[in-house]
Amino acid sequence: MMHETPMTPxxxxxxxxxxxxxxRERKPRVHVITNSVAQPITANxxxxxxxxxxxxxxxxxxxxxxxxxxxxxxNLGTLDSERRSAIGGALDVAGDEGTPWVLDPVFVDISSxxxxxxxxxxxxxxWILRANPGEVAALAGEDGYEPxxxxxxxxxxxxxxxxxxxxxxxxxxxxHARVENGNPLLAQVTGTGCAGSALTAAFLxxxxxxxxxxxxxxxxxxxxxxxxxxxxxxxGSFAWRLxxxxxxxxxxxxxxxARIV
Amino acid sequence: MMHETPMTPxxxxxxxxxxxxxxRERKPRVHVITNSVAQPITANxxxxxxxxxxxxxxxxxxxxxxxxxxxxxxNLGTLDSERRSAIGGALDVAGDEGTPWVLDPVFVDISSxxxxxxxxxxxxxxWILRANPGEVAALAGEDGYEPxxxxxxxxxxxxxxxxxxxxxxxxxxxxHARVENGNPLLAQVTGTGCAGSALTAAFLxxxxxxxxxxxxxxxxxxxxxxxxxxxxxxxGSFAWRLxxxxxxxxxxxxxxxARIV
Amino acid sequence: MMHETPMTPxxxxxxxxxxxxxxRERKPRVHVITNSVAQPITANxxxxxxxxxxxxxxxxxxxxxxxxxxxxxxNLGTLDSERRSAIGGALDVAGDEGTPWVLDPVFVDISSxxxxxxxxxxxxxxWILRANPGEVAALAGEDGYEPxxxxxxxxxxxxxxxxxxxxxxxxxxxxHARVENGNPLLAQVTGTGCAGSALTAAFLxxxxxxxxxxxxxxxxxxxxxxxxxxxxxxxGSFAWRLxxxxxxxxxxxxxxxARIV
Numbered sequence: 001m002m003h004e005t006p007m008t009p010x011x012x013x014x015x016x017x018x019x020x021x022x023x024r025e026r027k028p029r030v031h032v033i034t035n036s037v038a039q040p041i042t043a044n045x046x047x048x049x050x051x052x053x054x055x056x057x058x059x060x061x062x063x064x065x066x067x068x069x070x071x072x073x074x075n076l077g078t079l080d081s082e083r084r085s086a087i088g089g090a091l092d093v094a095g096d097e098g099t100p101w102v103l104d105p106v107f108v109d110i111s112s113x114x115x116x117x118x119x120x121x122x123x124x125x126x127w128i129l130r131a132n133p134g135e136v137a138a139l140a141g142e143d144g145y146e147p148x149x150x151x152x153x154x155x156x157x158x159x160x161x162x163x164x165x166x167x168x169x170x171x172x173x174x175x176h177a178r179v180e181n182g183n184p185l186l187a188q189v190t191g192t193g194c195a196g197s198a199l200t201a202a203f204l205x206x207x208x209x210x211x212x213x214x215x216x217x218x219x220x221x222x223x224x225x226x227x228x229x230x231x232x233x234x235x236g237s238f239a240w241r242l243x244x245x246x247x248x249x250x251x252x253x254x255x256x257x258a259r260i261v
Numbered sequence: 262m263m264h265e266t267p268m269t270p271x272x273x274x275x276x277x278x279x280x281x282x283x284x285r286e287r288k289p290r291v292h293v294i295t296n297s298v299a300q301p302i303t304a305n306x307x308x309x310x311x312x313x314x315x316x317x318x319x320x321x322x323x324x325x326x327x328x329x330x331x332x333x334x335x336n337l338g339t340l341d342s343e344r345r346s347a348i349g350g351a352l353d354v355a356g357d358e359g360t361p362w363v364l365d366p367v368f369v370d371i372s373s374x375x376x377x378x379x380x381x382x383x384x385x386x387x388w389i390l391r392a393n394p395g396e397v398a399a400l401a402g403e404d405g406y407e408p409x410x411x412x413x414x415x416x417x418x419x420x421x422x423x424x425x426x427x428x429x430x431x432x433x434x435x436x437h438a439r440v441e442n443g444n445p446l447l448a449q450v451t452g453t454g455c456a457g458s459a460l461t462a463a464f465l466x467x468x469x470x471x472x473x474x475x476x477x478x479x480x481x482x483x484x485x486x487x488x489x490x491x492x493x494x495x496x497g498s499f500a501w502r503l504x505x506x507x508x509x510x511x512x513x514x515x516x517x518x519a520r521i522v
Numbered sequence: 523m524m525h526e527t528p529m530t531p532x533x534x535x536x537x538x539x540x541x542x543x544x545x546r547e548r549k550p551r552v553h554v555i556t557n558s559v560a561q562p563i564t565a566n567x568x569x570x571x572x573x574x575x576x577x578x579x580x581x582x583x584x585x586x587x588x589x590x591x592x593x594x595x596x597n598l599g600t601l602d603s604e605r606r607s608a609i610g611g612a613l614d615v616a617g618d619e620g621t622p623w624v625l626d627p628v629f630v631d632i633s634s635x636x637x638x639x640x641x642x643x644x645x646x647x648x649w650i651l652r653a654n655p656g657e658v659a660a661l662a663g664e665d666g667y668e669p670x671x672x673x674x675x676x677x678x679x680x681x682x683x684x685x686x687x688x689x690x691x692x693x694x695x696x697x698h699a700r701v702e703n704g705n706p707l708l709a710q711v712t713g714t715g716c717a718g719s720a721l722t723a724a725f726l727x728x729x730x731x732x733x734x735x736x737x738x739x740x741x742x743x744x745x746x747x748x749x750x751x752x753x754x755x756x757x758g759s760f761a762w763r764l765x766x767x768x769x770x771x772x773x774x775x776x777x778x779x780a781r782i783v
Contacts, residue, residue, distance in 0.1 A: 037561035037577050039298035043451035048496055053451070054368065055298050058341040064372040080580040080604060082341060107576065111586040188769070190565035190575070235570055236765025243497025247449070300559035304712035309757055314712070315629065316559050319602040325633040343602060504758025508710070 007212075009260050012177060016216030017255035019207035024050040024251070028070035028205035032198050033057055033087055035077025035106070038191035041239065045195040048247040049220070051202040059085040066093040070205035072101035073198045074121065076114050084117065091124050100204040100213075102128045103159075104197040109138035122157045127210045129153070130162045130197045147171070160210040162200070164193065168218040170211060177215050180259035181222025188235035192242070196221045219258035224249055226257075268473075270521050273438060277477030278516040280468035285311040285512070289331035289466030293459050294318055294348055296338025296367070299452035302500065306456040309508040310481070312463040320346040327354040331466035333362035334459045335382065337375050345378065352385050361388045361465040361474075364420075365458040370399035383418045388471045390414070391423045391458045408432070421471040423461070425454065429479040431472060438476050441520035442483025449496035453503070457482045480519035485510055487518075529734075531782050534699060538738030539777040541729035546572040546773070550592035550727035554720050555579055555609055557599025557628070560713035563761065567717040570769040571742070573724040581607040588615040593727035594623035595720045596643065598636050606639065613646050622726040622735075624650045625681075626719040631660035644679045649732045651675070652684045652719045669693070682732040684722070686715065690740040692733060699737050702781035703744025710757035714764070718743045741780035746771055748779075 007015065029052045032042055039055055046053045054065045059082060066072055072094050074087050094101050103126035105118040115138055122129070122139070133145035140153045147169055154161040155173035163169040168179040186192045199221055203213035225238075227245035232238035268276065290313045293303055300316055307314045315326045320343060327333055333355050335348050355362050364387035366379040376399055383390070383400070394406035401414045408430055415422040416434035424430040429440040447453045460482055464474035488510075489502035529537065551574045554564055561577055568575045576587045581604060588594055594616050596609055616623050625648035627640040637660055644651070644661070655667035662675045669691055676683040677695035685691040690701040708714045721743055725735035747760075749767035754760035 035577070036297035036558035037565050040301055040451060040562055043298050044496065044500070047449055047451065054371070055296070056339045056368075056372075058339055058344075060342075060374050061340055061372045064374065065368075068371055078578045078580055079583055081582075083580075107578075107587075110576070110590055111578075111583045113582050113586065188569055190562060190569065234766030234769040235566065236762035236767075236769070239566070239765075240497035240501060240762060243500075244495030245497075247495040247497070297558035301562055301712060304559050305757065305761070308710055308712065315632070316557070317600045317629075317633075319600055319605075321603075321635050322601055322633045325635065326629075329632055501758035501762060504761075505756030506758075508756040508758070 009177065012212060012215055012260045013255060013258045015212045016219050016258055016260065017251040019203050019212060019216045020220055020254050021251040022206040023202055026206050027052055028202055029054065029068060030071050030073065030198055030201050030205060031065045031069040031090065032073045033083065033090060034073065034075035034194050038075065038077060038194035041189070041191040042195040042198045044243050045246055046198050046202060048243045049199055049202060053198070057083050057086045059089055062086045062090045063093045066090045066099060067097060069099060071201040072099055073104065073201040074101060075104040075106055075194050075197060076108065076118060077106045077194070079114055079117060087121070091121070095124065100127045100201070102126060102130055102197050102201045102204065104130050104194060105135050105139060109134040125158045127204055128160045128162060128200055128214050129157060130164065130200055130214070132164050136161065136163050160214050162214040162218060164196065170215045170218070172211050175211050178261050179215050179218040179222060180261060181219050181226060181257070183225040183229040185229050185232060185235055185238040186225050189239045215260050219260055220249065220254060221246070223253060223257050270438065273473060273476055273521045274516060274519045276473045277480050277519055277521065278512040280464050280473060280477045281481055281515050282512040283467040284463055287467050288313055289463055290315065290329060291332050291334065291459055291462050291466060292326045292330035292351065293334045294344065294351060295334065295336035295455050299336070299338060299455035302450070302452040303456040303459045305504050306507055307459050307463060309504045310460055310463060314459070318344050318347045320350055323347045323351045324354045327351045327360060328358060330360060332462040333360055334365065334462040335362060336365040336367055336455050336458060337369065337379060338367045338455065340375055340378060348382070352382070356385065361462070363387060363389045363391055363458050363462045363465065365391050365455060366396050366400060370395040386419045388465055389421045389423060389461055389475050390418060391425065391461055391475065393425050397422065397424050421475050423475040423479060425457065431476045431479070433472050436472050439522050440476050440479040440483060441522060442480050442487060442518070444486040444490040446490050446493060446496055446499040447486050450500045476521050480521055481510065481515060482507070484514060484518050531699065534734060534737055534782045535777060535780045537734045538741050538780055538782065539773040541725050541734060541738045542742055542776050543773040544728040545724055548728050549574055550724055551576065551590060552593050552595065552720055552723045552727060553587045553591035553612065554595045555605065555612060556595065556597035556716050560597065560599060560716035563711070563713040564717040564720045566765050567768055568720050568724060570765045571721055571724060575720070579605050579608045581611055584608045584612045585615045588612045588621060589619060591621060593723040594621055595626065595723040596623060597626040597628055597716050597719060598630065598640060599628045599716070601636055601639060609643070613643070617646065622649045624648060624652055624719050624723045624726065626652050626716060627657050627661060631656040647680045649726055650682045650684060650722055650736050651679060652686065652722055652736070654686050658683065658685050682736050684736040684740060686718065692737045692740070694733050697733050700783050701737050701740040701744060702783065703741050703748060703779070705747040705751040707751050707754060707757055707760040708747050711761045737782050741782055742771065742776060745775060745779050
């Protein structure tokens with residue numbers, strides 16, 4: 001599943017810029033299963049990055065959409081019985097077709113039902129698991145988060161784990177990196193986390209190394225956030241400026257400004 | 262169902278401006294059955310145009326809302342069993358009350374389940390079918406789109422068909438027009454297509470000729486998009502500027518700037 | 523349930539500013555059960571005010587989320603069978619835990635199904651009922667609205683009733699106040715009513731007197747709206763400026779500008 005070429009941080013920045021250029025060119029279809037509160041901003045940020053979103057969660061329809069998609073995001077927000085069934089069907093198709101997919105286990109630290117379901121899904125080995133520290137700790141069965149918890153989870157889940165935060169931490173158990181781009185206003189706008197996960201899926205659609213896809217997508221959304229924050233007057237103006245900034249971003253900007261260490 | 266008065270393009274522009282003036286004055290209630298990703302921008306653009314949206318999709322409630330509505334939009338995004346049942350109930354009430362309605366068969370070219378359901382709905386003869394070229398081709402059972410495909414579909418469905426694109430094409434089989442207003446940024450913001458269909462339903466609520474309602478609504482959203490694009494810095498700022506621009510538009514603007522040929 | 527200290531309008535303004543300061547400091551978790559069209563703006567305004575929203579409506583998950591929440595909003599938009607069951611479960615937990623909650627009976631004046639369900643919920647004695655005049659009249663079984671109808675409803679429901687409008691009217695049957703802050707653009711943006719109810723729940727989470735929570739939240743959203751309207755060019759720019767304005771508001775602004783009479 002992964003190309004385990006040793007890469008320096010400088011290599012990873014070049015790879016991130018390349019992957020972004022390919023995304024703009026190929027315009028991958030990304031099927032997104034997420035909660036309704038995150039849908040509009042996720043769709044708009046995905047389009048701004050160059051992807052083509054679809055978002056149905058109807059179990060009868062999801063297989064058709066995933067079969068046509070280049071990547072899949074499974075976000076656990078709002079887990080009703082229909083959505084669980086849609087997720088199961090989506091992952092069956094993704095497995096058959098070899099479609100890369102990302103898991104975003106929102107709020108597994110709050111609901112035991114979600115946590116149990118997330119453990120089930122982890123057995124299907126997501127290409128990338130993107131979560132905040134509390135969610136990573138809950139999935140690993142730990143009380144608190146430390147980077148080694150993410151490392152262990154990555155090994156157990158045979159996956160790249162991207163832990164979001166003031167700086168993002170990426171690990172697949174043997175490779176590790178921090179992405180230092182970003183802005184605190186991201187946490188003030190609902191749905192930007194899910195949008196980041198959808199962007200990660202778009203990167204996976206065009207770049208075969210999950211570790212690069214995870215760090216590259218994190219750098220891209222982080223740089224867009226830095227640009228948006230420069231002229232934002234608060235979280236309201238930051239939200240639409242983030243869309244404009246992502247739309248305006250070029251691969252050269254990524255090469256110049258990504259802070260992957 | 263239609264007033265088949267022969268109209269010149271100049272007549273159609275006058276009629277579009279008149280219809281818009283009536284919409285502003287009467288503030289029609291439009292019930293919108295659509296996917297959750299499109300709901301916020303659809304509601305906000307409908308309000309900006311002068312309409313009053315309602316959006317419940319609960320099968321138990323839809324009949325009450327449609328009975329009070331002046332027009333109905335059925336958008337096939339996210340087709341679960343509940344939504345199908347809501348659509349059936351909505352169309353029963355619309356049929357009994359003579360409520361005009363618009364069908365927006367989103368993504369029927371991707372899902373065979375949706376296509377089959379759309380064919381069922383077409384037998385109920387929507388007043389207007391508003392779709393993109395790929396969807397029109399799929400509904401007509403053709404591999405590719407050409408205007409004659411839309412003409413044939415209009416005759417078969419006893420409906421006005423509005424095909425959206427760089428220029429929109431309207432046909433009811435015997436009458437034909439192109440609406441040349443618009444801006445490419447519309448395609449960069451999720452939900453604007455559904456919002457255009459909801460605006461079409463609002464026009465139908467106040468103007469009894471579906472051909473004029475379809476072309477008039479297309480011109481209005483297109484002119485608003487042209488105004489919004491002038492100061493937009495990307496799709497993020499375009500989205501809210503579109504709402505402001507539609508809100509600021511007057512019937513005189515339509516009379517002066519509509520390009521219906 | 524209430525502290526029936528006699529308060530002058532000046533006292534209420536001081537209390538509103540205090541409650542807002544506490545909200546900023548404590549960052550209460552508010553679980554919001556609402557319709558999907560209102561979710562994004564409700565979440566973003568709640569975050570801008572200082573709260574932490576969660577929004578799942580899955581019946582299996584709602585109990586876990588409400589158990590962790592400091593307050594609950596039940597908005598009746600989109601009432602399907604799943605949402606009814608989620609509301610029942612949420613209110614069971616809120617009752618057991620003593621979690622304060624707000625009822626927003628959207629559109630009970632249009633759907634008899636909703637009205638019947640709202641009457642059922644009223645027997646659980648919401649801490650605050652926040653509704654427009656038409657909804658208050660429908661709940662009270664009256665054809666038209668007058669303040670005395672709200673007074674009677676408050677006594678029957680053992681609740682504080684906040685009636686939204688050009689000026690908001692608060693009553694618990696024995697205490698009465700008007701909140702004169704606000705701007706007509708609020709009615710031009712979908713979801714701001716639900717967001718106001720969610721903000722009311724956030725105030726309840728940190729302030730034990732429902733009458734002060736209702737009037738304080740109404741003043742805060744009203745002042746934010748006044749600020750946003752100053753530079754808005756229409757409802758599109760007003761929507762994001764409202765988020766920015768609420769985010770920028772300080773307790774001192776409330777003390778200086780609240781018009782509670």
